[in-house]
Amino acid sequence: MYLEYNIGGSTQTDDYPNNPPSNFDIYAGNTRSGVINYGGDEDVIRFTPTVSGTYSFYTSSSIDTYGYLYNSSYSVIAQNDDGGGSLQFKTIIN
Ligand SMILES: [Ca+2]
Ligand SMILES: [Ca+2]
Numbered sequence: 001m002y003l004e005y006n007i008g009g010s011t012q013t014d015d016y017p018n019n020p021p022s023n024f025d026i027y028a029g030n031t032r033s034g035v036i037n038y039g040g041d042e043d044v045i046r047f048t049p050t051v052s053g054t055y056s057f058y059t060s061s062s063i064d065t066y067g068y069l070y071n072s073s074y075s076v077i078a079q080n081d082d083g084g085g086s087l088q089f090k091t092i093i094n
Pocket of ligand 1: 035036
């Protein structure tokens, strides 16, 4: 699965590529820091579940975030705007 989140910003480099496949992984129980480097930047991070269960994905920031969760075929399986409160993206899937 791929988690994509998109927040506003204004520079030119990018710490994560905008489109899958991403070489950057996140693991259950861990966090990743990212920077929205320019307006329209979308940071894409790969997550590969190792066990069946319920997973929550969310951002924690001082700006407004929006997130998409894709399956391995790059189809959107979840998306959210403010589910985490304070304009933060959050989605929970089984
Ligand atoms: Ca970025
Ligand atoms: Ca939001």
